[in-house]
Amino acid sequence: MFKKILIANRGEIACRVAATARRMAIRTVAVYSDADAHANHVRACDESVYLGGSAPKDSYLRWEKILEAAKATGAEAIHPGYGFLSENEEFAQACADAGLVFIGPPPSAIKAMGLKAESKQLMERAGVPLVPGYHGSEQDPALLQREADRIGYPVLIKASAGGGGKGMRAVDKSEDFAAALASCQREAINSFGDDAVLIEKYVQRPRHIEIQVFGDTHGNCVYLFERDCSVQRRHQKVLEEAPAPGMTEAMRAEMGAAAVAAAKAVNYVGAGTVEFIVEQRDGGAMNFFFMEMNTRLQVEHPVTEAITGLDLVEWQLRVASGEPLPLKQEQLQIHGHAIEARICAENPDNNFLPATGTLHVYRKPQATAFQRSRVRIDDGVREGGEISPFYDSMIAKLIVHGSTRAEALARLDAALAQVHIVGVSTNVQFLRGIIATDSFANANLDTALIERERAVLFDREPLGLPLAAAAAIARQCITEWPAAMPEPFARRDGFRALGEYKRRFDFEFRGEPASATLTYQRDGGFALEAGGVSGPLVVGQFPSGEFEVEFNGGRHTLNVYERDGTSHVFAAQGATKILAVDRLAHAGDTQAEGGRLTAPMPGKVVSFAVKAGDKVSKGQPLAVMEAMKMEHTIAAPADGTVEELMFAPGDQVAEGNELLRIAAGA
Template identity: 85%
Template sequence: MFKKILIANRGEIACRVAATARRMAVRTVAVYSDADAHANHVRACDESVHLGGSAPKESYLRWEKILEAAKAKGAEAVHPGYGFLSENEEFAQACADAGLVFIGPPPSAIKAMGLKAESKQLMEKADVPLVPGYHGSDQNPELLQREADRIGYPVLIKASAGGGGKGMRIVEKKGDFAAALASCQREAINSFGDDAVLIEKYVQRPRHIEIQVFGDMHGNYVYLFERDCSVQRRHQKVLEEAPAPGMTEAMRRQMGEAAVAAARAVNYVGAGTVEFIVEQRDDGSMNFFFMEMNTRLQVEHPVTEAITGLDLVEWQLRVASGEPLPLKQEQLQIHGHAIEARICAENPDNNFLPATGTLHVYRKPQATAFQRSRVRIDDGVREGGVISPFYDSMIAKLIVHGATREEALARLDQALAQIHIVGVATNVQFLRGILRTDSFAQAKLDTALIERERAVLFDQEPLGLPLAAAASIAKTLLAERATASADPFSRRDGWQSHGIAARPFEFEFRGETKSAQLRYLHGGALALSVGDVSGPLEIGSFPTGEIELMFDGHRHTLNVYEDQSTAHVFAADGATRITAIDRLAHAGDTHAEGGRLTAPMPGKVVSFAVKAGDKVSRGQALAVMEAMKMEHTIAAPADGTVEELLFAPGDQVTEGAELLRLAA
């Protein structure tokens, strides 16, 4: 076994690998960028090396610096994690040339599976089932049109070198093919530098089911069963589970053996995933076709660990060091059911726009160790940390295990309710919404589930105005009680010597201004009116910081966190936020500040569409920023004249930085 390895990655996967290495008494070396100087993965390792700037191309993609760091620190092997250099055949070869073990497959296997068309030709020779299609090298548009006509519509055009849903188009009829092909090729050349495509029959009501495989240097192969990854948005996975609902033993064996055949065809070593598209037929049966092979550990590997009780990173280390696979196929068994939810910094109601910022609050459910735990959290962040614009938006992975799927679902919803994040937008409530849909609860899975359930998944308010307002007021009253003076004339809780006092509140809730009135009754009792809901209000607090609230005939236990004037409310049924409006704080304002425009998140200024002296109209595009690999347009909030541009294209800016000044 290795004595020391370098982990060529960051975030939760680097922390994950470091944890297993520590348990196996293997020392670890972290690498980090400027943005990650104080990141969790640096703390998780025994040693660390700075690579360079915050952008991946300045740090985590600089393999020459990574190899230098490994040699300088005396590491014997490099674990690439996933993403970045994990499926880069040149890096794998460079490791070997430097005398380092690449903890992954040989470069030849990465190359063979790296291009969709070539890999499918290889799978065809290995008798692995393929979706009917064209995977040839001749890219003449007229030929591609004829092939699409032969296959039969609808067809799917996919960039051969693609991934992440880019360079992909569904064509419903013959007349749309030429335009879709041209569009797909433009996107492919811009994203991957290669406009080659393949054409496949578009499988309707498809499920995405993948098989975890492992191979060693001694010619042994096993499959560690399947994962269902059908719940996706923009061709990216949201929820993954194992085993796949509705899977028969016969089909599991057929898919597992096909996956092993795919691995054998390229002399695969280590952990890999063979992904299949599964066609659901009207009679309830299923048929599967090879889609692609990911030549690395997958983000969703923890659900396989949960149902098998195995540590796949330990297997990776053992196989890479030359040991045979720890178990044979007949020794592997499935225990219970596991589901993983990806917690991401993003706004589902705004087309999943990534979010950045500081994790002012980051509370999570109590978790247990890796294998077959009831609740597991894999993350690489901590409270007070920053979600930067340089990397992907995933904050954490929440994995639960239960004896049955129903038990696992209930446990996942309960665990999601215990995740409290303030400072960045997240998809936590969206995930809870998916769990509650009829489609997911009844395991009616396919890749269109989110779109099919759109009406109940987007723009939802789980708690409502009355409870949100009551929670905010309760938080205010408890804070006032904690600081109140014994002098009754200095108290701020509505005490008076006679009569009934009324205290107005005003809020901004879901983009609208709302009002509430709190009445102080005789004997210290409270009554609250919010909209058309009125009634007694009783509040209390627990030593843990939770608030107990009785209003509108219901008792609630809440967590309320204040971020300036906004109260973030977390309850068993969901979470929301409400902002208190303090009219006195703005009473002295006689005019608006003008056009002070700031960056909504850290990022890079791509361009300005205006110059000093230009007159602009409300809603007019003024600048473009790039953050988290996406472009964001900054628009004028009102009519005015540009006074000054405060940055230049290419400049990196922090969240809240003033980009330009606009005079009214």
């Protein structure tokens, strides 16, 4: 076994690998960029080496520097994690040439499976079922258009060298194909340095089910069952679970055998995932088709660990050091059900726009033992840390395990309710909304679930104005009262010795002005009117800092965090925020200048779809930005005429920079 390894990655996966290495008494070396100088993964390892600038191309993609770091620190092997260099055949070969063990498959396997078109051809020869499509090397746009027309719409354009939902577009009709192809190729060249694409029939009501495989250098290969990853947004996974609901033993064995055949076709070694698109037919029948093979450990590997009781990183280390697989196929068993939720810094109500900023508050549920845990958190951040624009938007992975799927679902919702994040927008409430839908609860799964449940998933308000106002007022009132309250005259809330009086609070709630009136009653009690609801208000505070608020017929235990005048309210049923407005401070404000369109986050201008003098209509695409590895379209908020473009394609912009200016009116 290795004595020291270098982890060529960052964030939660680097922390995850370091945890297993520590348990196995293997020393670890971290690498880091400017942005990650004080990151958790650096602290989790025994040593660390600086690579360079914050952008991945200046640090984590500089594999020559990584090899130098491994040599300088005496590391015997390199674990690439996932993303970055994990599926880079040149890096894997360079490790071997430098006398280092690459903890992953051989370069030949990465190459064979790295290009989607070639891998489809390989799988066809191996007898693995394929979706109808075009996987050729000819990339003339006119030819691709003809192939798409031949296959029949809808079709899916996919970057041949891609993964993670990048460089992928669904096209419903022929006239939209050219624009979708151009966008797909731009994203592919930026993400992978290769704009080649393939085209496939877009399967109706598809499920995304993948098989975890493991091979060793002794010719053994097993499958560790399946994961259902059907719940996706923008072709990226949101929730993953194992085993797949509705999976029969016969289909599991058939898919497992196909996955092993795919792995053996390239002499696979280490952890890999064979991904299938599953077509659902009337009567419950399902057909499966090979989609791609990911030649690395997957983000969602913890759900497989939860149902098998195994540590897949330990398996990787053992196999890479030359040991045979620890177990044979017949020794592997499924225990219970596990679900993983990806907690991301993003705004689901704004087309999942990634968010950046400081984690002023980061509270999470209490985790239990590592592998067969009831609740597990994999993260690489801490309170006070930064979510930067340079890397992926994922903050953490929350994994739960239960005896049944229903038990796991209930445990996941309870755990998500204990995740409190202030400082960046997150998808936590969106995740709670998904698992509460009838579709997810009843395992009516397919990749269109989010779109199908759109009406109940977006622009949700779980608490409402009355409770949000009560929470904000309760927190303010408690801060105005000394803890011991020795006498009423020590209070800072305008207490009067005689008589009843009223106090008005002004707020902004969900973008609209709102107000509430708190009545201080003669007997020392309180009454509140907010959002058309009125009644007694009773407030208490626990030593833990939580509030207990009784209002409008309910008793609620709340956590309220105040930041820059905004109260962030967390309750068992959900979370919201409400902004306190100082009427005197805003009395002289005038309406903000209209017609300005600003960058929602730091990034690069990819293109403008308009020029000065063009008339535009509300909702019309105006510009495309690239940030956090994804393209984002900026649309017109109203009808008008473009007055000026403030930047050019290729320019870097900061959050809030004015991109273009529009004069209102037709």
